[in-house]
Amino acid sequence: MSRFVSPDVREGAAADIARFARRGTREERSLSANAASSNVAPVSAKVGAAKAASPHASADEKPDLTTKPAHRYVPNSALVLFLLDFVFLGIAQAGLFGGIGGRLDIHNPVQLWLLVFASLGVYLSFLYAAGCYRRDTLVNFATATSRLSVALGFSAVVVLLLMHFVMNLLFPDAILFRSVSRSATIAFLGMGISLCAGLYSRVLFFAMARRHWFRRRVMIVGTGSRALYLYNLLNSDTQRQLTELAFLPEVMIGGEETQIPAALRNSVLTVSGKNVETLASELLVDEVVVAVDEQRGLALEGLLPWKTNGIPVFEFNAFIERETGRVDLRWLELSYLLFSSGFQIRLMDALMKRTLDIFISAVALLVALPVLIISAVAILVEDFGPVVYRQTRVTLGGRTFWIYKLRTMRTDAEKFGAQWAEADDPRITRVGRILRRTRVDEIPQLFNVLIGQMSLVGPRPERPMFVDDLSKKIRLYDLRHNVKSGLTGWAQINYPYGASEEDARRKLEYDLYYMKNYSLLRDISIMLQTFRVLIWPQGVR
Numbered sequence: 291m292s293r294f295v296s297p298d299v300r301e302g303a304a305a306d307i308a309r310f311a312r313r314g315t316r317e318e319r320s321l322s323a324n325a326a327s328s329n330v331a332p333v334s335a336k337v338g339a340a341k342a343a344s345p346h347a348s349a350d351e352k353p354d355l356t357t358k359p360a361h362r363y364v365p366n367s368a369l370v371l372f373l374l375d376f377v378f379l380g381i382a383q384a385g386l387f388g389g390i391g392g393r394l395d396i397h398n399p400v401q402l403w404l405l406v407f408a409s410l411g412v413y414l415s416f417l418y419a420a421g422c423y424r425r426d427t428l429v430n431f432a433t434a435t436s437r438l439s440v441a442l443g444f445s446a447v448v449v450l451l452l453m454h455f456v457m458n459l460l461f462p463d464a465i466l467f468r469s470v471s472r473s474a475t476i477a478f479l480g481m482g483i484s485l486c487a488g489l490y491s492r493v494l495f496f497a498m499a500r501r502h503w504f505r506r507r508v509m510i511v512g513t514g515s516r517a518l519y520l521y522n523l524l525n526s527d528t529q530r531q532l533t534e535l536a537f538l539p540e541v542m543i544g545g546e547e548t549q550i551p552a553a554l555r556n557s558v559l560t561v562s563g564k565n566v567e568t569l570a571s572e573l574l575v576d577e578v579v580v581a582v583d584e585q586r587g588l589a590l591e592g593l594l595p596w597k598t599n600g601i602p603v604f605e606f607n608a609f610i611e612r613e614t615g616r617v618d619l620r621w622l623e624l625s626y627l628l629f630s631s632g633f634q635i636r637l638m639d640a641l642m643k644r645t646l647d648i649f650i651s652a653v654a655l656l657v658a659l660p661v662l663i664i665s666a667v668a669i670l671v672e673d674f675g676p677v678v679y680r681q682t683r684v685t686l687g688g689r690t691f692w693i694y695k696l697r698t699m700r701t702d703a704e705k706f707g708a709q710w711a712e713a714d715d716p717r718i719t720r721v722g723r724i725l726r727r728t729r730v731d732e733i734p735q736l737f738n739v740l741i742g743q744m745s746l747v748g749p750r751p752e753r754p755m756f757v758d759d760l761s762k763k764i765r766l767y768d769l770r771h772n773v774k775s776g777l778t779g780w781a782q783i784n785y786p787y788g789a790s791e792e793d794a795r796r797k798l799e800y801d802l803y804y805m806k807n808y809s810l811l812r813d814i815s816i817m818l819q820t821f822r823v824l825i826w827p828q829g830v831r
Contacts, residue, residue, distance in 0.1 A: 361600050364576050367495075367504040367532065368423040374491035375417060376410070382487035383410050386480055401461055408457075409449050409477075413484055416441040416448070419821035428504075429531045431496055438488045440825060446481035450474050504532055506576045511538045511593070513550045513558060514583035516606055516621065521554055523613065540582045542566050544589035566592030578603045615784060616799035617806065619765065632806035635773075642810050647746050650817075651739040658733050665696055665730055668721045673700070678734060683751035685775040688768070690754060691743040694734035698722025729824055735777050747813040748776025749801040752794075760794050767794075770801045773808075778820045780804035780812075 383406045387396065396402050420441035421427055427434045450473050458467035466472050498504070508524070510517050517537055524533045537558045541547050543566060550558060561569065578596050580603065582588060597603045607626040610618045617627070635643075666677040679697035682690050699717045718726065725731040738744040744751065749770040752760070761767045781800035788797055804812070 362574065362576065364506050365504060367428050367499070368425075370498070370504070371428065371491065371495045372414070372418075372423055374495055375414060375422075375488060378487040378491045379413055379484050380406070380410050382483045383413075383480060386476075386483050396464065396466060398461075401457075401464060404460075405453070405457070408452060409445075409480055412448050412452065413442065413445045415818065416445040416821070417488075418815075419818040420444075420825065421819065421822040425528045425532070428495075428499070429528055431492065434492050434496075435489065437822075438492065439485065442481050442485050442488065444821075445484075446477045449480065450477040453477065499531065505534055506532065507534045507536070507574060508577045508579060509536050509538055509559075509573065509575045510579045510581050511543060512540050512545075512581040512583065513537050513554055514540070514548045514581075515551075516581040516583055518551045518554060519621070520579065520581055520606075520609070521557070523610070529613070538569070540584075540588075542569075543580075543582075543592050544587055545582050546584060546587075548583070567595060570595035575601060577601065579606065579609045580604070581606045581609075611803060611806075615780070615803055616796075617802040619795060619799055627802075627806075630806075632808075633772075635808055639808070639810055643745065643747075643813060644742070646810070646813070647739050647742075650746060651736040655733075655736045655740070658736070661730060662696075662733055665721075665725060669697055669719075672719055672721045675700075682754055683775065684754055684757045684771060685743060685751050686771060686773060688771050691738070691751075693738055693744075693751060696725055696731040696734060698725050698731050727827055729827070732777065739777055745774040745776045746778065747804075747816050748774050748779055749804070750779060750782060750797075751775035756794075760791065763791055764795050764798060766802065767798055769805070770798060773805055778816060778823075780816055783816055783819045783823050 387402055387405055396405070417423070417438065420437045422434065422437045422441060427437055453467050453473040453476070454470055458464075461467055466476065510520055521535065521537075523529065524535055535557055537554055539545075539547070539550075539558060539561070542561060559569075564572075575596065578593060578601060580588075580590070580593070593603050604612070605626070607618070607622060608630065610621065669675070669677050676697055679695050679699075680692045681695070683693040684690055698719060699722055700719060722731070735744060739746055757767075757771075779801065780803060781797040784800050785793075785797055788794060804816075
C-alpha cells in the first residue's frame with residue numbers, strides 16, 4: 291500500500307488511487323506491458339473516467355476549497371545532522387574540558403566555557419566548509435565520515451592557534467594557553483573525542499534516514515517531457531533516497547491527455563472516478579509540482595486545497611531552481627525570471643559586501659605573503675621568467691581590467707592566440723601545476739579585490755574574446771556582468787573547472803541563481819565552502 295494514502299482510507303477502496311505500479315498489482319504491470327506497444331499508458335482509460343468525473347468537466351461546477359489535505363512535518367536532513375553535531379560535539383567538548391579542567395589549571399568558569407564554545411564554533415564551521423551538510427554527503431556514509439575526519443583535522447590546528455595566540459592574550463596567567471605543548475595536546479585530544487562524537491551522530495542520522503524520516507512525498511502534476519525530466523532528476527544518486535515520487539495526469543486539472551513516457555507509467559496514480567479535491571483529502575503529499583507541458587486552459591484552482599493548508603505547490607522552474615541550485619536554461623521561460631522575486635542588492639548589502647571584501651582581502655594578503663614569496667622563488671628557479679602574469683578580464687557593466695595571477699604556464703603559452711586550458715595542458719610548467727592544484731596562483735587576485743575591480747564572491751571573470759563568442763551562442767550570458775566578478779563563486783563550489791561552451795552554459799545557470807538569490811549570508815557560506823574545493827579540487831587545469 292502506498293505511503294501517499296492517508297491512514298483513514300487505507301482500508302477502503304480509495305486506497306487504490308495512490309498505488310505505484312512498482313509496488314502495484316501484477317494486473318497493472320500486465321496492462322503496462324500490453325499498452326507499451328501502442329505507447330498509451332495503462333491508466334489512460336481510468337484517467338479519462340476521472341476527467342469526466344472531475345468538477346472541471348463542467349463550467350457550472352466549482353471545486354470544494356474547504357477540503358483539507360493530510361499534512362505532516364518532514365524534518366530538514368541537513369539541519370538535523372547539524373543539530374546532532376552541535377549536541378554531541380558540545381557534550382564532548384564540555385566533558386573534556388570540564389573533566390580535566392582542574393589538571394589544566396582552568397579554575398575560572400569563564401575560561402572553561404569560552405574554550406568550549408570557541409572550539410565548538412571552529413569544529414562546526416569547518417564541518418560546514420568541508421561540505422559535511424551537502425546533499426551528496428547526507429546520502430553516503432563513506433563520504434560523510436571522510437569529510438568529517440578532514441574537517442576535524444584542520445579544526446584541531448585552528449583550535450591550537452586560537453588557544454596559544456588569542457586566548458593567551460585574554461588570559462595571560464593560564465599555563466594551558468602559554469604552553470604550546472599543552473595547547474597542542476588538548477587540541478588534538480579534543481579532535482579525537484570530537485571524531486568519536488561526530489561518528490556517533492552520523493550513525494544515528496543514517497539510522498533515521500533508513501527509516502525514511504527525511505523522505506519527501508512529491509506529487510508531480512503532469513506526465514509529459516517536463517515530468518520525465520523531473521523523474522530523471524529526482525532519481526539521481528543524491529536525490530533517490532530522499533524523495534518518493536508519484537505523477538498525476540494533467541487531465542485532472544483540465545489539461546490535454548498526453549502519451550505517458552514508458553519510464554513514468556509505473557509511477558502514475560490510478561485515479562478512476564476521483565477529482566482533485568477528493569485526492570487532496572486522501573493523499574499524504576508533502577509537495578506538489580506543476581510540470582505540465584501545455585499550460586493553456588489549466589484549472590489550477592483544484593490545487594488550492596493543498597496550497598491553503600500548508601503544502602507547497604511549486605511552479606516547474608521554481609522547483610528545479612530549489613532542487614539544483616541553478617536556473618536551468620533548457621526549460622527557462624523568461625516570464626519566470628521577469629515576474630519572480632530576486633535580483634535585488636540593497637544599498638546596505640552592497641556597503642557590507644564591499645567592507646567584507648576590503649577587510650578579508652587585506653588580511654588574507656598579509657597572511658599569504660610568505661606563500662607568495664616562496665612561490666615566486668620557485669617560478670624563477672624553474673625558467674627565470676616573470677613571476678606575475680596579467681590578463682584582460684570582463685567585470686561589472688562589461689568593463690575590462692587587468693587580473694593578476696602567479697604565472698603557471700610557459701612564457702610562450704599564447705603565441706598562437708588565446709585558448710581554453712586543457713586537461714594535462716603541456717603549456718603548464720611543473721611548478722605551475724602545483725600552484726594551480728592548490729589554487730595558490732589565484733592569491734594575487736586579492737589585490738584586484740582590495741582595489742575594487744573584483745569581489746570575493748561573484749561570477750568568475752572571463753576574457754573579452756571568450757565573452758564576445760559566448761554572448762552570441764548562449765542566451766542571457768551578458769546578465770552575469772550585472773554584478774562584480776569574483777574570486778570564488780556559487781558556480782565554482784558547485785561545478786568543476788569548465789573549458790567548453792557547455793561548461794560555460796552550466797556555470798551561467800549557477801551564476802544566475804547566485805544573482806537571483808543574493809544575500810550577504812550566502813556570500814559568507816560560499817567563502818566557507820571554498821575550503822572544500824581547495825581540499826578536494828575537481829577538474830583543475
